[in-house]
Amino acid sequence: MSNKIIVDWNNIDELEDYFITYLLYKESKTVSQISKIRNISTMEVKDQLIKAKLQIKSLSKEKVESSKDILDKYLELSKSERLDFxxxxxxxDDRMIKFKRELYKRIRTEKNAEDLIILIWTTGELKEEKYLDLLHALTMHRHSDIRRITYSAIRKISSPRSRTCLEKGLYDSNPQTRQYCAKALAIIGNDNSLKILEKLIKQKSHEKEYVLRAYEEAIQALENESF
Structure with missing residues (x-):
């Protein structure tokens, strides 16, 4: 199968049967439902899903490795393909070390906001503390979506080194960013974090409900800790 084939409904005439089963699965259809829709046994549905996933994983790997610049091709992948990669x-280990090194260098130089967001998201999936110096600096970025995804990555890494940075993020203009920071501080916060959260929760009229819930959950978690 050529790696140029696109697995979606627009390309259905060129797809093998197992990819049609996979597309139904991606639409949240259950194995039982797919069995009835396709008039095949549940065992065959499971076999086709395994075959499709293995093929897609193989294509994702080929797509990346065929490029001189591993990150250029990585940026072209869908979210699920990036997770598979x-x-x-x-x-x-060797390929991972090379990828992490290239990722670090690219984050420092990337100017395109959409690509930078993907690169930052990747650091969160890798959960590597060595990216924190870059991430902490990016929390000051003028682009709110970049700040938001940066705080999301910092939350996934969950290092005490980020505590002060996360406390500052509680005052960010983006409400989802404030939510991420509260969720992170619930894990790595201290007495100072608790005092800030208690102060902010008093300003209920100025905050989104889902952010207030994150504040309340963080306060409850921190109150159960002994500092």
Whole structure:
């Protein structure tokens, strides 16, 4: 199968049967439902899904490795393909080390906001503390979506080194960013974090409900800790 084939409904005439089963699965159809829709046994549905996933994973790997610049091709992958690729890298220490090194360098120089967001998201999936110096600096970025995804990555890494940075993020103009920071501080916060959250929760009229819930959950978690 050529790696130029696109697995979606617009390309259905060129797809093997197992990819049609996979597309139904991606639309949240259950194995039982797919069995009835396709008039095949549930066992055959499961076999086709395994075959499709393995093929897609193989194509994702080929797509990346055929490029001189691994990150250029990585940026072209869908979110699920990127997750599959990272999973594959976990099986190869040398390739993972090279990828992490290239990722660090690219984040420092990337000017395109959409690509930078993907690169930052990747650091969160890798959960590597060595990216924190870059991430902490990016929390000052003028682009709110970049700040938001940066705080999301910092939350996934969950290092005490980020505590002060996350406390500052509680005052960010983006409400989802404030939510991320509260959720992170619920895990790595201290007495100072608790005092800030208690002060902010008093300003209920100025805050989104889902952010207030994150504040309340963080306060409850921190109150159960002994500092």
């Amino acid at each position: 990272i999973e594959e890298l976990n099986l190869d």
